[in-house]
Every structure is written in structure tokens, then in C-alpha cells.
Amino acid sequence: xxQKHIILRTAPHVKKPQDVPLIMRNVxxxxxxxxxxxxxxxxxxxxxxxxxxxLACLGTERFFNWMGNKPSSLSDWSSTITGILLALTxxxxxxxxMAAVAGIAGIAIGKAVFGGIGYNVFNPALVGRAFxxxxxxxxxxxxxxxxxxxxxxxxVPSSLTLPFMMPPETAxxxxxxxxxxxxxxxxxxxxxxxxxxxxxxxxxxxxxxxxAGETSALLILVCGMYLVVRKMMNWQIxxxxxxxxxVTSGVLYLINPDKNPDPLFMLFSxxxxxxxxxxxxxxxxxxxxxRGVMVYGLLIGSLTVIIRVYxxxxxxxxxxxxxxxxxxxxxxxxxxxxxxxAKPKGKSA
Amino acid sequence: xxxxFEKFRKGRFSHGIHPQYHKEATQGKAIKxxxxxxxxxxxxxxxxxxxxxxxxxxGEEVFRGQVIAxxxxxxxxxxxxxxxxxxxxxxxxxxxxxxxxxxIVIDVYQASAQQVLxxxxxxxxxxxxxxxxxxxxxxxxxxxxxxxxxxHVKLQIPTGKTAHTLVVNGCECEPYLTxxxxxxxxxxxxLLQGIRYALQITGAExxxxxxxxxxxxxxxxxxxxxxxNDPITVQLVExxxxxxAEKMLLKSLLGVEVPAGGLPxxxxxxxxxxxxxxxxxxxxxKGEGLIERVVTITGYxxxxxxxxxxxxPIGTPVRxxxxxxxxxxxxEKVILGGPMMGMSLASLDVxxxxxxxxxxxxxxxxxxxxxxxEAVFPCIKCGRCVDACPMxxxxxxxxxxxxxxxxxxxxSGFHLNSCFECGCCSFVCPSNIPLVQYFRIAKAVxxxxxxxx
Numbered sequence: 189x190x191q192k193h194i195i196l197r198t199a200p201h202v203k204k205p206q207d208v209p210l211i212m213r214n215v216x217x218x219x220x221x222x223x224x225x226x227x228x229x230x231x232x233x234x235x236x237x238x239x240x241x242x243l244a245c246l247g248t249e250r251f252f253n254w255m256g257n258k259p260s261s262l263s264d265w266s267s268t269i270t271g272i273l274l275a276l277t278x279x280x281x282x283x284x285x286m287a288a289v290a291g292i293a294g295i296a297i298g299k300a301v302f303g304g305i306g307y308n309v310f311n312p313a314l315v316g317r318a319f320x321x322x323x324x325x326x327x328x329x330x331x332x333x334x335x336x337x338x339x340x341x342x343x344v345p346s347s348l349t350l351p352f353m354m355p356p357e358t359a360x361x362x363x364x365x366x367x368x369x370x371x372x373x374x375x376x377x378x379x380x381x382x383x384x385x386x387x388x389x390x391x392x393x394x395x396x397x398x399x400a401g402e403t404s405a406l407l408i409l410v411c412g413m414y415l416v417v418r419k420m421m422n423w424q425i426x427x428x429x430x431x432x433x434x435v436t437s438g439v440l441y442l443i444n445p446d447k448n449p450d451p452l453f454m455l456f457s458x459x460x461x462x463x464x465x466x467x468x469x470x471x472x473x474x475x476x477x478x479r480g481v482m483v484y485g486l487l488i489g490s491l492t493v494i495i496r497v498y499x500x501x502x503x504x505x506x507x508x509x510x511x512x513x514x515x516x517x518x519x520x521x522x523x524x525x526x527x528x529x530a531k532p533k534g535k536s537a
Numbered sequence: 538x539x540x541x542f543e544k545f546r547k548g549r550f551s552h553g554i555h556p557q558y559h560k561e562a563t564q565g566k567a568i569k570x571x572x573x574x575x576x577x578x579x580x581x582x583x584x585x586x587x588x589x590x591x592x593x594x595x596g597e598e599v600f601r602g603q604v605i606a607x608x609x610x611x612x613x614x615x616x617x618x619x620x621x622x623x624x625x626x627x628x629x630x631x632x633x634x635x636x637x638x639x640x641i642v643i644d645v646y647q648a649s650a651q652q653v654l655x656x657x658x659x660x661x662x663x664x665x666x667x668x669x670x671x672x673x674x675x676x677x678x679x680x681x682x683x684x685x686x687x688x689h690v691k692l693q694i695p696t697g698k699t700a701h702t703l704v705v706n707g708c709e710c711e712p713y714l715t716x717x718x719x720x721x722x723x724x725x726x727x728l729l730q731g732i733r734y735a736l737q738i739t740g741a742e743x744x745x746x747x748x749x750x751x752x753x754x755x756x757x758x759x760x761x762x763x764x765x766n767d768p769i770t771v772q773l774v775e776x777x778x779x780x781x782a783e784k785m786l787l788k789s790l791l792g793v794e795v796p797a798g799g800l801p802x803x804x805x806x807x808x809x810x811x812x813x814x815x816x817x818x819x820x821x822x823k824g825e826g827l828i829e830r831v832v833t834i835t836g837y838x839x840x841x842x843x844x845x846x847x848x849x850p851i852g853t854p855v856r857x858x859x860x861x862x863x864x865x866x867x868x869e870k871v872i873l874g875g876p877m878m879g880m881s882l883a884s885l886d887v888x889x890x891x892x893x894x895x896x897x898x899x900x901x902x903x904x905x906x907x908x909x910x911e912a913v914f915p916c917i918k919c920g921r922c923v924d925a926c927p928m929x930x931x932x933x934x935x936x937x938x939x940x941x942x943x944x945x946x947x948x949s950g951f952h953l954n955s956c957f958e959c960g961c962c963s964f965v966c967p968s969n970i971p972l973v974q975y976f977r978i979a980k981a982v983x984x985x986x987x988x989x990x
Contacts, residue, residue: 196883198974200960201876201899202556202712207967208914264914306915306968422920471919476933478924525929527952529784529797 208305211420212265218411219272219466226401230280230332231339233347234400240284242271244291245312252300266305270294273313273466276401277459277506278320281332281344281358285351286324293319310513311467314506321506327355331374331397332362374398376458377502379449391456398458405461412465424481425474426464430455432489440497448497460492463505473513480516480523487519488512550788552927553777554961556712556877558751563835564715566845568723571861573620573645577852578630579605580640583890584679585686586612591641597624602655602825605641614677614687616641617826619850621649631884633873633893640888643852657824661734669738669821676820677827677891682706682717682781682810683874685892688817691809692738700807703741704790705732707748707755707811708774708781711875714895716831717811719846721748721755724815725762731818732769739807743768746811747790751776778877779959783808785927797955812894827851832889834862836898849889856885858896870899877960914968922962922972928955932962932972939975944982953979 226234249267253260261267274294278287294316299308321328332344346355374397375386390396392406402408415421437454454460468474468488475484488508495504582588589606599605599618606616622645629637661669670689678688694700705728709717721728732744748756750773760771774780774789784795787806795801801808816827828851835844843862855871872879873893889896922932930952938947947953953976962972 197870197881198971198977199872199874199876199878199880199958200964200973201870201872201879201881201897202964203969204554204556204965204967206965207912207969208917211919211967304915306917471917474918474920476918476920476923476931481920520934524934524951525923525926525931527797527930527955528788528928529794529799529955 206420208266209264212269214415214418214420215269215466216265216272218414219269219276221411222276222401222404222408222462223272225404225407226276226280229334229403230344230400231336232341233332233339233344234275234280236284236343236347237278237280237282237287237400238272238275240287241275241278241291241316242268244288245271245274245295245316248292248295248300249304252296252304258304261304264305267295267299270299270312270316273462274316276462277313277317277399279328279331280334280400281330281346281355282400283324283327283346283349283355285349286320286327289323290316290320292316306472308472309516310510311470311473314467314510317506318510329377330355330358332358333397334403374458374502375453376496379453379457380496380502383447385449385453386457388452388456391453402459402462405456408461408465412461412469421465421469422471422474422481424478425469425485428482428485429464429468429489429492430485432486433460433493434489435486436490436493437497440493454493454496458496458503459505463492463509464488467505468509468512473509473516475516475519475523477520477523477525479525480519483519483523484512484516487515549775549777550780550785550927552925552929552961553779553785554925554964555776556778556964558712558776559835559837560713560715560718560751563713563833563845564718564752566715566719568716568719568831568846568848571847571849571853571858573647573651573850574853574857575645575647576625576854577619577622577643577645577850578640578854578886578888579616579619579643579852580630580632580638580888580890581606581616582638583616583685583851583892584614585684586610586614586690588639589613589616591627591639593624593627593641595624595627598622599624599643600654601649601651602653602828604655604826608674611674612687612690614674614679614689615826617655617677617828618643619828619852620645621651622646631887633880633882633887633890635883640852653825653828655825659822659824661737661821666738666740669734672821672824673738673817676817676825678813678817678820679827679891680810681812681816681830681891681894683878683892683894685890688809688813691807692735694739694807695802698802699805700739700741700802701743701805702791702807703732703735703739703744704783704787704801704806704808705744705746705811705814706781706783706786706808707746707752707759708786709752710749710776710778710781711877711879711895712778713835713837713897714833714875716833716846716894718752718755720812720815720831721752722758724819725759727818728759728811728815729762729764729767729769729818731814731816731821733767734817734821735807735809735814736768741807743770745769745790746771747774747780747786748772749774749776749780778961779927782927782957782959784957797952827891830889830891830893832858832893833895833897834858835895836864836900838900839864839898841898851891852888854886854888855882855896858889859885859898864898872897872899877964878958913970916968916970919967921965921967925961925965927959927961928952928957930956932976935979936970936972936975939979944979945986947976947979948983953983956980 298312298315440448491508626642630640673689679685
């Protein structure tokens with residue numbers, strides 16, 4: 189009897205069949221319906237946006253692999269997620285060259301410099317968005333209407349801006365294609381600066397102005413649920429985040445119902461749903477323990493509301509998540525699990 | 538608030554995992570006797586504690602049941618000859634754990650009737666505790682659940698402590714293994730007799746048999762064999778790994794937590810495995826030694842029609858067992874014990890010992906798909922290990938420290954020594970990080986450092 193080969197491994201010898209690429213791939217699956225809806229809503233401009241950011245992210249990731257003499261890490265799908273998420277947070281008519289800058293910045297400063305997947309402190313997609321928010325403040329707040337005619341055959345004029353050029357003025361074009369009453373302002377901006385509240389139903393279904401993929405809160409919720417059901421996402425993060433939003437905005441609403449929006453509006457407007465379901469719940473930047481997750485979710489939720497109500501920006505979820513990411517190591521240090529059999533505090537044996 | 542929530546979940550321990558159990562293949566197979574191999578390799582250290590001292594010489598004839606190595610002190614148990622034959626060698630032989638260990642090699646007389654001629658029959662009910670402890674030690678019993686802790690030491694209540702409850706562990710939470718299941722089904726009377734002896738020795742008032750609810754038939758069999766005035770109850774617990782870890786079982790059955798770093802006896806409880814007590818019930822009245830045990834022999838992705846539960850003489854080499862099963866030896870992995878905590882073998886010439894509950898042959902890795910399944914990714918901080926650890930440790934954080942070789946900090950800041958290496962963290966890790974292995978290394982390094990200091 190001869191033995192061909194022996195595998196010597198330490199226990200355990202069985203393994204749950206779920207690894208990093210599988211989880212990441214399923215996140216991509218969960219994002220695809222949102223992308224499809226965004227393309228349906230805004231046309232080929234958004235399709236181009238998604239492709240450009242994803243390619244920028246993948247290219248940058250590969251470049252840093254090559255720089256660091258490491259095997260390609262594209263197959264773990266995490267850069268693909270970053271690319272898609274990034275596109276979904278940008279305005280539909282965002283110049284494509286700026287989108288590429290956002291993708292490169294997101295992976296380069298948000299992920300690669302820390303050592304790649306698992307080591308990043310912040311969500312790379314949000315780092316990319318924060319970068320272009322600072323670099324191109326006008327372009328990132330220029331909204332174009334959804335469902336304009338001819339959206340599947342023509343680009344939004346600003347999309348095809350030549351690299352390093354400023355985008356053309358779109359106001360005139362918007363007037364031509366827009367359905368009546370489109371003002372080019374998001375529901376959050378309308379509420380904040382003009383005190384006009386948008387119809388909640390429009391918010392749920394996404395027939396409002398906004399970033400490419402964050403307008404239909406309901407669709408995002410359903411796609412997120414897919415990951416929850418497959419146990420690939422920690423549902424406690426969005427849940428606590430929603431609690432944070434509801435409690436904080438509820439208190440503010442009760443104090444001044446004329447000026448401050450109600451919790452439901454807060455929950456379903458802007459990028460909150462996308463941020464809560466797909467960015468705050470990013471495993472790498474969130475705490476480890478259930479108690480840590482609670483603190484993290486509540487922190488992001490309440491910060492979002494505070495930025496929205498008191499900040500100079502109309503949207504707050506991005507900076508709230510980045511701040512939450514930054515606080516994560518601290519939260520982790522505070523919320524270590526209680527050892528089984530450890531004596532309860534205050535009692536001596 | 539979460540702590541409050543935990544309070545409502547009495548009757549189960551929190552965390553843990555649900556692996557695929559794969560018990561169907563052997564749980565219906567009655568215990569059969571395996572043939573005697575031509576040669577037995579009997580290590581003198583099959584238990585935790587001081588190795589036994591050989592008292593036979595090379596060339597000497599030994600008879601089945603005869604003491605061939607005697608206990609060296611209280612933390613030790615004797616070893617008996619598992620078969621009649623001739624001592625061929627007393628030498629260092631390969632062991633499952635890796636290092637070669639002193640073993641007595643016996644060439645078995647194939648023509649012998651293999652009768653057990655040694656024994657010290659008695660009526661245990663009439664004896665006092667001290668004498669009973671001595672007799673338990675004389676049987677050479679060590680925990681058959683896997684850890685192989687000398688049984689008489691476990692039954693001896695340390696001075697200053699009292700035992701009120703005896704918990705009998707019939708969980709068998711490891712996947713694939715079914716030997717305890719069969720013992721409970723087929724030997725409930727021996728098991729209950731063993732429990733009565735253990736009650737007598739420890740002075741505990743009552744006994745609880747905890748059985749996972751996937752073995753309800755075993756629980757029914759034990760219940761049916763109860764006598765009316767037995768202070769023994771049978772209780773089903775959730776099927777979850779590692780339910781059979783004694784601290785988890787006590788939490789599930791009694792809602793109590795053994796203090797960290799402590800033993801069950803610190804809260805007045807003695808825990809014993811069903812296989813151990815069934816053997817005790819059999820051996821104690823006859824005054825015989827432990828020379829064979831029930832072993833589950835099965836596999837994954839291997840054609841093994843004879844897979845089942847076998848009564849195997851201690852010292853039987855794994856190679857002989859696989860030959861008897863008709864399994865070709867070109868498989869990738871052979872495991873002694875269960876797949877979660879067992880050891881994979883570098884050599885097939887290692888023997889079955891008192892603590893061996895299973896022989897598993899694995900061809901390929903269980904339900905893994907794709908090609909890069911062995912690839913290790915960086916920790917993505919998903920927290921699954923934190924949610925899986927039954928001791929409520931923070932495996933992720935300890936793994937980062939292990940990566941930086943801050944082994945001392947793992948112990949001082951993160952309770953490394955409370956880890957009992959159940960493997961839940963490694964099982965769930967989507968990055969395939971060998972967490973348990975990190976912790977074993979860290980513990981070994983810490984032990985070494987302390988030895989130097």
C-alpha cells in the first residue's frame with residue numbers, strides 16, 4: 189500500500205462554505221438591480237458612469253498589486269463593489285473623467301495605501317466621493333432630471349466633458365428635456381433651503397432628483413434584504429442606524445416641526461438608504477461585536493441627521509459614515525465581549 | 538440591554554455553530570467487534586498526567602486484561618494488555634499527536650481464545666469512597682470523550698469542595714461521530730449503573746444526562762432503563778456545536794456559568810462522558826481493566842461500505858482498521874477524533890488509544906467548492922468569529938495580535954487561555970484564517986516563556 193499524498197492540517201477539518209470572494213460577489217449581485225433601475229431612470233449616462241468608475245477602481249487596484257509585487261486581488265470582487273457603489277453615489281450627469289478620478293482616489297487613498305482589502309480604515313467608495321466632493325463641488329451638486337426623453341440614446345451633456353475641462357452649463361438643456369416642475373434640486377436640498385417637502389411616495393419609488401443610485405429607497409432596501417437573508421450582511425448595522433436616525437430626527441421634529449423634517453422623510457431621502465445598507469454595513473470599517481455595532485449604527489444615524497439639519501450641506505450620510513469608520517477602532521476597544529464565566533462587574537467572588 | 542436579552546435564553550448556550558453533521562452513515566449501525574490485529578501498539582501515556590511505568594519485559598507473555606504498565610502516582614492510570622500475546626518491543630513509536638511515545642508492542646496470539654482472565658470482582662455498593670477511587674484507578678479508565686483525563690481524578694472531590702450534581706455528557710456534538718449515541722442506545726443499563734457508581738463516589742445528590750435533541754432515541758432508551766427511585770433525569774439540549782464542551786453543557790442544562798479559568802467542581806458539579814460511565818458500569822463490578830473502546834469509523838467522499846461503530850482493542854493501528862474497512866490508503870487525510878478537534882495523521886501506524894472516539898477518512902475537503910478555497914485572505918473584520926466563539930472571546934482581535942507576535946498581550950488582555958480550541962472561529966472565517974492554529978502557537982510560546990522565567 190502506498191500513499192499518494194497526505195494533507196496534514198490542524199483542526200478543524202471542516203469549514204463553512206462561505207469565503208470572502210463569495211460574499212463580495214453576492215454584494216455585487218445585490219447591487220445589480222439598483223444599477224439597472226438607475227440606468228432605466230437616467231439612461232446611458234449612468235451606465236457609462238458605472239463602467240468608468242468600476243474600471244478605474246479595478247485598474248487602480250491592479251496597478252497597486254503590480255507596484256507591491258503581489259498577486260492580482262481583482263478576483264476578490266471588493267474593488268468591483270467599490271466601483272459600483274461609487275457610481276451610485278454620484279449625480280447622473282457627473283463628468284466621466286471626474287468619475288474616473290473619484291475611482292482612482294477611492295482605491296488609492298482609501299484602500300491601497302493601507303494595504304488593500306481588510307486593512308482600509310474608511311469605506312473606499314466614500315473616500316472617492318469625498319475626494320471629488322472637495323475637488324469639484326459644483327459638478328457634484330448638479331442634478332439632472334430622471335426619465336427625460338431620449339435618455340437611452342443621448343448622454344447628459346455634462347457627462348462627456350473632456351478631461352480637465354469644466355462641464356458645460358446644463359440648465360438650458362435641462363429645461364428642454366425636463367418634465368414639468370423639475371428644479372434640479374434634491375428633496376433634501378428643497379427641504380433644507382426652500383422648506384418644500386417632497387411627496388413621500390416619490391421618495392420610496394425614486395422618481396425624484398438625486399444621485400444615480402440612491403433615489404429609490406425601497407429597491408435598495410429589498411436588495412439589502414437579499415444579503416441579510418443570505419447571511420452575508422450584518423443587519424444590525426442598518427437597523428441601529430435607522431434607530432439613530434428616527435430617534436434624533438424625531439426629537440428635532442418634535443422641537444420644531446415647521447423647520448425640521450419628520451423621521452420618515454429623513455429615512456427615505458438622499459443617500460441614507462444606500463449608505464445604511466451597503467456602506468455603513470461594510471464589514472471592514474465596522475466594529476466587531478454586537479454592542480460595538482449598536483454604538484456605531486446609532487452614531488452614524490444621529491450624525492447624519494445632525495449634519496443634515498445643522499450643517500451647511502444638505503446631505504450628511506457620507507461624512508457620518510466616514511466618521512463612524514474613524515471611530516470604529518475606539519468603539520472596538522470599548523466594546524470587547526464579556527468572557528464566558530467572567531465575574532459580573534461590581535461583584536467579588 | 539443585550540445582557541437582559543441573554544437572560545431570556547436560558548436553556549441554551551449562546552454562540553456556537555451548526556456544521557453539517559453527517560451522522561446518518563453510522564448512527565444506525567450497531568456496535569460490532571473488530572478483529573484483533575496481528576500487532577498491537579500500546580502507548581503508556583494515553584491519558585493526561587504522568588505516563589504509566591511498564592512492568593513487563595520484552596519476550597514476556599502477556600494475557601488479555603493483565604496489567605502491563607502500572608500507574609505512576611495519583612495523576613496516572615495503569616495500562617492493561619488488550620490481547621493475549623507476546624511483548625515484542627518496548628520502544629518509542631509514532632503517536633497521533635506527533636512526537637514518538639514509549640509504547641509496548643504486543644504480537645497477538647492468533648489462536649488464543651482471548652478470554653479476560655484477570656479481574657477483581659466486587660460489589661461496589663458495599664465499598665467506601667476511598668476504596669472505590671482506588672478501584673476506578675485500577676481499571677485504567679480515562680475520559681473516553683477525547684480529553685482522556687483520568688476518571689478517578691475527576692471523581693475525587695478536592696478537599697473543601699462538595700459536589701451536588703453529576704452531569705453526564707451525552708451530547709456528542711462533533712460531526713460524524715456516533716459511538717456515544719450507540720452506547721446510549723445499546724448499553725443503557727451499564728450506563729445507568731456507571732452513573733449510580735459515580736453518584737456513590739462523588740456524593741452528588743442527583744444526576745442529569747444531557748443529550749442533544751438529534752439523539753432523541755438514545756434519550757428514550759436511557760429513560761426506559763431508569764429504575765423508579767433513581768435520582769437521575771434525562772434532558773434534551775439543542776443540537777449545536779460545541780454543546781458537548783462541559784462549560785457549554787452546564788450553561789444549557791442548569792443555566793450556570795463555570796467561572797473563567799475554573800472547573801465545574803468550583804460550582805459543585807462533576808461532568809463525565811456517557812462512554813466513560815458506561816465502561817465504568819461494566820468494568821467496576823468485575824474489577825477488570827479498560828482494554829477496548831467503541832470507535833466510529835467512517836469517512837467523507839470515500840467508498841466505505843463497512844463504515845460503522847466498532848469495538849476496537851486499544852493499540853490497534855489505524856492502518857489495520859483501514860485494511861479491515863477495505864479502504865485503499867491513497868486518501869488525502871485520516872483524522873483521529875472528530876473533524877472539529879481531531880488530529881490529522883502523518884502516519885497510519887499510530888494506534889487507537891483510550892481517548893480516540895473516531896477514525897475519519899477524508900478525500901477532499903468537505904463541501905468546499907471552487908479552486909481557491911485554501912487561499913487565505915486578510916481579515917475583513919466581519920465579526921463572524923466573535924459571534925461563533927462559545928467562550929465569548931474576540932478571535933479576530935487575537936489574530937491581529939498573533940500576526941504581530943504579541944502573544945503575551947493575547948493572554949493578558951484577551952483571555953487567550955480561556956480558548957479551548959473548539960474550532961468554531963476557524964470554521965466560520967470567510968478569509969480561511971487558521972485562527973485556532975494561531976492560538977495554539979501563542980499558548981505554546983507563552984508556556985515556553987513562562988518556563989524560562
